[in-house]
Amino acid sequence: xxxxxxxxxxxxxxxxxxxxxxxxxxxxxxxxxxxxxxxxxxxxxxxxxxxxxxxxxxxxxxxxxxxxxxxxxxxxxxxxxxxxxxxxxxxxxxxxxxxxxxxxxxxxxxxxxxxxxxxxxxxxxxxxxxxxxxxxxxxxxxxxxxxxxxxxx
Amino acid sequence: xxxxxxxxxxxxxxxxxxxxxxxxxxxxxxxxxxxxxxxxxxxxxxxxxxxxxxxxxxxxxxxxxxxxxxxxxxxxxxxxxxxxxxxxxxxxxxxxxxxxxxxxxxxxxxxxxxxxxxxxxxxxxxxxxxxxxxxxxxxxxxxxxxxxxxxxx
Numbered sequence: 001x002x003x004x005x006x007x008x009x010x011x012x013x014x015x016x017x018x019x020x021x022x023x024x025x026x027x028x029x030x031x032x033x034x035x036x037x038x039x040x041x042x043x044x045x046x047x048x049x050x051x052x053x054x055x056x057x058x059x060x061x062x063x064x065x066x067x068x069x070x071x072x073x074x075x076x077x078x079x080x081x082x083x084x085x086x087x088x089x090x091x092x093x094x095x096x097x098x099x100x101x102x103x104x105x106x107x108x109x110x111x112x113x114x115x116x117x118x119x120x121x122x123x124x125x126x127x128x129x130x131x132x133x134x135x136x137x138x139x140x141x142x143x144x145x146x147x148x149x150x151x152x153x
Numbered sequence: 154x155x156x157x158x159x160x161x162x163x164x165x166x167x168x169x170x171x172x173x174x175x176x177x178x179x180x181x182x183x184x185x186x187x188x189x190x191x192x193x194x195x196x197x198x199x200x201x202x203x204x205x206x207x208x209x210x211x212x213x214x215x216x217x218x219x220x221x222x223x224x225x226x227x228x229x230x231x232x233x234x235x236x237x238x239x240x241x242x243x244x245x246x247x248x249x250x251x252x253x254x255x256x257x258x259x260x261x262x263x264x265x266x267x268x269x270x271x272x273x274x275x276x277x278x279x280x281x282x283x284x285x286x287x288x289x290x291x292x293x294x295x296x297x298x299x300x301x302x303x304x305x306x
Binding site: 013014015016018019022075076077078081103104105119120121122123124125126129132133136137140151152 | 166167168169171172175228229230231234256257258272273274275276277278279282285286289290293304305
C-alpha cells in the first residue's frame with residue numbers, strides 16, 4: 001500500500017520535519033511527501049494556482065484513491081480510519097494520494113477531484129501541523145491493523 | 154487571563170518542546186505548563202495515581218476554570234473556542250487550568266472535577282501532540298480575539 005502526501009508549502013521548521021521523519025521511519029507503508037511551492041499571489045488566485053499544481057501531481061501518481069484533508073469533510077475515529085484504508089486496500093486500491101492545502105485551504109476543483117474528504121474536527125489547524133497529524137494517523141492505522149498496542153482504546 | 158496547563162508526562166522530544174515554546178513566546182496570556190511525572194504502575198492504577206496528582210495541582214492553582222481535554226468532550230470551532238474563553242473572562246474567570254491526561258487518558262474523577270470537557274475530534278491523538286494542539290488553539294484564540302489575520306476563515 002503506497003501512500004503519497006501532496007502538500008502545499010515546504011516544511012521549514014525543524015519540529016515539523018522531525019515529527020514527519022520520525023513517523024515515516026516507523027511506518028512500513030512506503031510514504032512519499034511531495035511538497036508543492038506555489039508562487040505567492042493574491043489570495044483569490046492563490047488557491048486556484050495551488051489547485052492546478054495539486055491536480056497535476058495527482059495525475060502523475062496514476063490511479064490512486066485521493067483523500068483530501070478538508071474541514072467540510074467527514075471525521076473518522078482512528079480505528080474507523082484504519083478500517084477504511086484496509087477496506088479500500090482489500091477492494092483493490094494499491095495507492096493513496098493524500099492532499100493537504102495551503103494556509104487558505106483547498107480550491108473546489110481539488111475537493112471535486114477527491115474520492116474522500118477527511119476532516120480533523122471542526123477546529124482550524126495550521127496546515128503544517130495537519131501534515132504531522134495525518135502521518136501520525138496513518139502510523140496509528142498501521143499499528144491498529146497489526147494489532148499493535150500503540151493504539152489504546 | 155492566566156492559563157496553566159497541567160499535563161501528564163515530561164516532554165522529551167525536541168519537536169514537542171520547540172513547538173510549545175514557539176507558541177508560548179508568541180502568546181500574550183501568561184502560560185505555565187506543569188508537567189506531572191507519575192511513577193509507572195499497572196494500567197488500572199496508573200490513571201488513578203495520575204488523577205490524584207492532577208487534582209492536587211488543580212487545587213494549588215486556586216480558583217480556576219478547569220478544562221479537561223477528553224475524547225468524550227465537546228468540540229468547538231476555533232472562533233467558538235475563542236468566544237468561549239472570552240465569555241468566561243468577561244464573566245469573571247481570571248485563570249484557566251487545562252488538563253491533559255497520559256497515554257491512557259483521564260480518570261473519571263478528573264472528568265468530574267472539570268468545568269468543561271473539550272474534545273479535539275473523534276480521532277485519538279498522542280497526548281504529547283495534544284499539548285502542542287491546545288497551545289496552538291489558545292494562541293489562535295488570542296489572535297482571533299485581537300482580530301489578527303493569523304486565523305483565516
